[in-house]
Amino acid sequence: MRFDILHTVFYRNKAAYIVGRVVSQSGVQPFIIAVLHHEDKGLYLDALLTKSSQMRVIFGFARAYFMVETHAPSALVRFLNQLMPNKTIAELYNAIGFHKQGKTEFYREFLNHLTQSKDEFTIAPGTPGMVMMVFTLPSFGYVFKVIKDKFGESKPFGRDTVLKRYQLVKSHDRVGRMADTIEYSNVVFPLARFDSNLLTQLHKTIGSSMVIEGEWLIIKHLYIERRMTPLNLFLDNADDASAADAIEEYGQALKEMIAVNIFPGDMLLKNFGVSKHKRIIFYDYDEVQYLTDMNFRALPKAQNYDDYLTNEQSYSVAPQDVFPEQLCTFVTPNPMYKQFLLSTHPELVDVNFWKQAQQKIKNGQVSHIYPYPTAQRFIHHW
Template sequence: MTTAMEQLVAHTILQGFDAMYGRFLDVTAGAQARFEKQDWPAVHLALKKRISFYANHVGLVTSQIQIMLGERYANRDFLMGVKAAYEDLLLDYPRYEIAESFFNSVYCRIFEHRNINRDKLFVHSSQEGRLPTYPTPLTRTYFATNGTQSLFTRLFNDTPFTADWEDKTRDIGLICQRLAQTFGRAFDNNTTLELIREPFYRNKAAYLIGRITLANQQQCPFILPILTNTNGELYVDACIYDADDASIIFGFARSYFMVYAPAPAALVEFLSDLMPNKTRAELYTAIGCQKHGKTELYREFLSHLEHSDDQFVTAEGIKGMVMSVFTLPSYGFVFKIIKDKFAPQKDISHDTVKEKYKLVKEHDRVGRMADTQEYRNFSFDRARFSDALLDELLDVAPSIIDVNDDTIIIKHLYMERRMVPFNIYVDQANDDDLRHAVDEYGKAIKQLAAANIFPGDMLFKNFGVTRHRRVVFYDYDEISYMTEMNFREIPPPRYPEDEMAAEPWYSVGIYDVFPEEFRTFLLINPKIRALFNELHSDLFEASYWRQLQQNITNQQYEDVYPYAKALRFRQ
C-alpha cells in the first residue's frame, strides 16, 4: 500500500507530464496557421521549441521532487511505491505510454543515470497493447457510392484548411485519374477511404493520410501532400499509395511531423497498419514523441536480444577518428560511442561533438541526416561481446565503459539506423546503381547546404545508403551552419613554382572552403569523377555555395520533396 508522500510524488510527476504535453499540443496546434501563412522560419523555430519541452519539464519536476523529499525519502524503495502509485494514476489515462517514459526520465535524472534498477522503471509498459479511447474519432470514412469524384469532393470539403484552393476540381480529377490508371476497375464506386482527421505538417507541406480499400478489398496507404503556391493557395502535389513510398515519407532522416495527437497510441496503431515495415519506435519518433520513441527502441532491442544469439561486431566501414561504432549483424541499428582521445587532426571537444548531435536532432534534416537516440548507462550482456571487440572499445573509450563478469555498461552512446557505408556501396555497385548513388550523393550535399548545413567532412565514408537507396549523411562532428562558412576561389599562382610548393601560396582562414578542391579530395575514382562532373559539377564552384548562402540569408527555403519526382502531378 502506498503512502501519502508516494502518492503526492506520483501526482507531481504526472502533473509535470501533463504540463509538458499540453505545451507540446499547443505548439503542434499552431502548425496549420504557420503552413497557411507560409511562415517557414516559424516552422523551424516551432520544431526546435517543441523538442525542448521534454527535457525542460523533466528538469522542473526533478527539482520539485528533490525539494519535496530532501534526504528523507529519496531512496529506491520509496520510488518503488511511487511507481505503484503512478501505475494506478495511468489506468484510464489516454497518454499512459508516453507518461511512463516521462517517469523513467525523471527517475534517471534524480539518480543521474547511476545504479538504475529496471524494477523501478517502466522498462516494459504496465498496460502493454491498450489502445486509449480517442477524445474524437481518429478517422473519417468516405464511401464512393455516388462516384469517386464525389468521395474526394466531400473529403476536401471536410479538411480544416482556411486558405483557398488553387483549383480543387483539377486536383480531384488528377487524383482519380492516377488511381484509375494504377488500379483499373478495382477503383470504382465500391471504394472506401479512411482518413485521419488531423493533417500532418512538416516543413513546407501538409499531408492528408489514410487508408484506401478498393473494390477487390486490396488495402493501401493513401497520402496526399498539400503545398502552397506563391499566392498562398493550396494544391495537391502528388497521390501516394505505395507502402515503400509512404515509408520514405516517414523516414528516419526527416524532421518530426506536427500532428495533433491527444492519444498518440491510437494514431501509431493506425499508422502501423499502413506501414508494417515501420516499428513503433520509428512511428512515435516520426510524430514528434521522440523520447517515447527512444523507450520503444530500447524495448525492441531487448526483444531482439531474446530472439538472437549472434555477437556484437565492429560495424563495417572505415573506422572513425572521433567515434567507434559496433553492431549486431542481425540488428538494424548501430551503437556509436565517443572516443576518449581523437585523432590529432580533430581539434574539437567531447562537448562539441554532443552539441553537433543535438543540432542535428533539432534541425531540418531534409531526409539527408540520420536521426539518433542518445542513451546513458546502457547495459549489455558480456557474453555477446567477443574479447577482441571489448578490448578495442576499452582501448578507445575506457572512461565510459564498465565491465564485470556478466554485464558491460557504456555510460554514453548513440543508437542510429544501420546503413551500407557509401564507400563500400559504390565499390560494389553496377553501372546503373553507381550512377544513381553518385546522383544521390550530390543531391544530399546540395539539400543539406540549402537547409543551412555544411557537412564539413564530405568523404564517402561519412555517408550511408538506406534500403530505399537514398544517400544519408551520418558523421556530424564537423558540421557547421552554411552561413558561418567563407566559400572562396583559389587565387591564381603568383609564380609557376607556387603550384609545386608543399604549402598554399594563399592564406586560409578557419572557415574558408575552396569548393574546387572537392574534385581532388573526393573524386579519386575516374568513373565516379566523370559521373559527378556530369551530374553535379556546380558543387565545385564557390559562386554556387555563395548563392545558397544568400538564399538562406533571404529566408528562401528550397523545396525538398520526400517522394520521387515521378509521383508529382507537376513535373
C-alpha cells in the same frame, strides 16, 4: 467501399499531409495526400502517394519529425502501423515527434531482440572514424556510436562540440539526407555477446565511457543510428551503372543539405551510407556546421613560377575556410567517380554556387525539398 481518413493532419516544413486508406472487397489501399500552399492561390493538392514504400519514405528515419496534434498517440501509431507494417512502433512514435515514447519502445524492441538472437556484437563495417567508436549487432539493423576518449589530430575540438553538433542535426530539418539518432545514457549490454576484438577496441578507445559489472557492460552515453552500407564500400562492389547512380545521389544529397543551411564538413564518401531504397544519407556529424557560418573561397592562383612548379600551398587558411574546387581531389580521387560527379553536379566545384546558396538562406528564401519523386507531383498552371 469505405474511406478511412485520419482527422490528424501531419505538418512538416511547407507541407501538410493527409493520411488514410480505402477499404474495399479487393483489399486495403493506403494513401497520403500532400497539400501545399501557394501565396496567391491558396491551398492545392501537390501529390497523391499510394504505395506503402512511398509512405515509408515520407515517414523515413532521415527526415524531420512531423508536427502532430493528437490526444491518442497510441491509436494513431497503431493505425499508421497497419498502413506501414514494415515500420516499427518505435519508428512511428519518433516520426510523429513523441521522442520519449519512441525511445522506450525502441529499447523494448532491442531487449526483445537480444533474447531471440545469439550473434555477437562486432566492430561496424566501414572505415574507422577519429571521433566515434562504432559497433553493431549483425542481426539488428542499427549501429551504436560512442564518443572516443581521444580524437585524431585533424579534429581540433572536444566532446562538448560533438554533442552540440549531434543535437544541431537532431533539431534541424534533416531533409531526408541525415540519419536520425537516438541518444541514451547508461545502456546495459550482456558482456558475453561482445567478441574479443571489439572488447579490446572498446577498452582502448572509450575506456572512460564504459564500466564492466559482473556479466554486464555498461556504456555511459551513446547514439544509435540505422545501419547502412557505407558509400565507399558500396562503390567497391558496384558496377559502373550503380556507381554512377550512387555518385549522382551523393551530389544531390549535398545540394539538399546545403539548401537547408547544413554544411556537412567532412564530405568523404565513407561518411555517407546507402539505404535499402538506394538513397544516399549522411551519418557523421562531428564536423557539421551551418552553411552560413562558412567562408567559401576560390583557390588562389600561383604567385610566381616557382609556386606553380612546386604546387605547394602558399596561402593561409582559416578554420572556416572551404575551397569547393578541391572537392574532387579529396572526396572523389577515383577518376571515374570524379567524372560521374562533374557530369551531374558540376556546380559543386564552383565557389559561386556555394556563395549563392548562402545568400539565398540569408535572404530568407526557404527551399522546399519534396520527399517524393517529381513524377508524383500533379501539374499546376497558375
